[in-house]
Amino acid sequence: MVTINDLAAWKAEGRRFAMLTAYDYPTARVLDEAGIPVILVGDSVSNVVLGYDTTLPVTMEEMLHHTRAVARGASQALVVGDMPFLSYQVSREEAIRNAGRFLKEGGAQAVKLEGPFAELTETLVDRGIPVMGHLGLTPQSVHAMGGYRVQARTEEAAERLLGDAQALQKAGAFSLVLEGVPSAVARRVTESVPLPTIGIGAGPHCDGQVLVIHDILGLSFGKQPRFVKRYADLGAEIHRAARAFAAEVEAGTFPDEGHSYS
Ligand code: KIV
Numbered sequence: 585m586v587t588i589n590d591l592a593a594w595k596a597e598g599r600r601f602a603m604l605t606a607y608d609y610p611t612a613r614v615l616d617e618a619g620i621p622v623i624l625v626g627d628s629v630s631n632v633v634l635g636y637d638t639t640l641p642v643t644m645e646e647m648l649h650h651t652r653a654v655a656r657g658a659s660q661a662l663v664v665g666d667m668p669f670l671s672y673q674v675s676r677e678e679a680i681r682n683a684g685r686f687l688k689e690g691g692a693q694a695v696k697l698e699g700p701f702a703e704l705t706e707t708l709v710d711r712g713i714p715v716m717g718h719l720g721l722t723p724q725s726v727h728a729m730g731g732y733r734v735q736a737r738t739e740e741a742a743e744r745l746l747g748d749a750q751a752l753q754k755a756g757a758f759s760l761v762l763e764g765v766p767s768a769v770a771r772r773v774t775e776s777v778p779l780p781t782i783g784i785g786a787g788p789h790c791d792g793q794v795l796v797i798h799d800i801l802g803l804s805f806g807k808q809p810r811f812v813k814r815y816a817d818l819g820a821e822i823h824r825a826a827r828a829f830a831a832e833v834e835a836g837t838f839p840d841e842g843h844s845y846s
Contacts, residue, residue, distance in 0.1 A: 586621045586662040588694060588714045588758040595780040595791050603664075603782050603794040607633050607650045611797060612657030622782075623658055624696065624716075624794065625651045627666040627724070632798040639723045640669045644682055647671075648690045655691025664716055665692035669724045672697050672704060679704055683713045694758065698722035700748035702755040709756035717752040717779075719745055720786065721764025732809070734785070736765045746773055753779040761794065762786040764811075785811035 594601055603622035606612045607629045615623055629650050630642035651665045665686035672679035686692040694714035697704070699722055705715045720735045729735070736745045746769075749760055759780040762770045767787025774781045774789050783790030795812065798804040802817035832838035 585660055588662065590621070591662075591759050591780045591792075595778070601780075601792040603792055604800070605629075605794070605796045605798075606654050606657070607797075609653045609657040612654040612661075612663075615797070616658040616661050619660075621661055622664060622792070622794075623654060623661045624664045625654045625666055625690075625692065626796065627668045628796050630668075632796060632804050638726055640726075642668045644668060644671050644685065648685060651686060651690030651692050662694065663692045664694045664696050665690050667695050667697045672701070676704065676707060680707065680711060680713075683708050683715075684711070687713060696761065698724050700751065702748070702751035705752055705755040705757050715752075715755075715757045716759045716761060716782075717749070717757040718761040718763065719748055719752075719765075720762050723763075732764070734764045734766065736769045742766075742769045742772065745769060746776065749773045749777045749779065749781075753777050759792075762790060785809060 591601070601621050603624055604615055604620050605624045605626040605628055606615055607625060612623055625647065627639040627642050627647065630636045630639045634642065647665060647668050651663070655663050667682060671682040683695045686695045694716055695708070696716040696718055698718040700719065705717065708715050721729070721732060723732065726732060736742045745765065752760060757779060759782060761782045761784065762773060764785045767789060770781065770783050770786035771789035774791060780792060781790040782792035782794050784794045796804070799808060799812045800815045802814050802819045829838065
């Protein structure tokens with residue numbers, strides 16, 4: 585079983601690793617059997633599964649529901665539960681309780697939270713809750729950022745990001761997602777902070793890479809960001825299978841004898 589210590593060891597060895605999102609049992613099983621070492625139950629479930637425009641509406645109860653399903657399907661991968669908007673920003677007590685629920689009720693081994701929450705990270709780590717940080721383009725702050733924009737483009741912003749990454753590392757985070765930042769900035773953080781970095785739209789120099797499963801499988805809609813690479817077109821395949829089924833039903837050729845009881 586993959587642990588947070590493995591990620592630290594891989595960073596030390598210079599071994600790159602993949603993380604993918606999953607939100608249900610069958611996807612978690614397939615990813616686990618494919619040897620994906622880290623599965624994130626992302627709050628991107630809000631967009632790609634629940635059909636909202638942003639990640640803001642998804643609730644703690646919904647995140648726990650999906651995390652439990654993923655944890656049941658993953659026997660080897662490290663399962664990380666993504667803390668939803670307002671589950672950790674309101675008070676320290678609420679944040680501890682909600683983070684703990686991902687481990688206690690969700691079956692996750694760690695949580696992820698967006699933003700430079702070094703003090704809170706230390707609080708959670710002190711209570712035995714491993715924390716994955718997330719800096720750069722943090723989708724829960726879409727309105728504060730004025731849209732989904734690449735971050736840390738100026739020297740001053742890059743310095744701030746580097747300082748935030750160092751603070752999270754000192755606070756005890758075990759890894760750090762870097763989203764939507766220039767490759768050179770992600771490289772600087774990866775080379776100067778002893779924390780495994782996991783990039784998404786952050787170029788090739790991070791220790792790991794993450795993408796949203798629906799994006800790589802061709803199951804997401806609308807304009808895709810530049811960093812998304814599609815590895816399959818399951819949307820077209822589902823369309824084809826659904827049409828084939830409907831055509832056979834309409835023609836009266838399904839069910840045939842082989843699919844009926846005598
Ligand atoms: O929710 C999510 O899927 C994420 C990844 C994009 C890192 O936070």
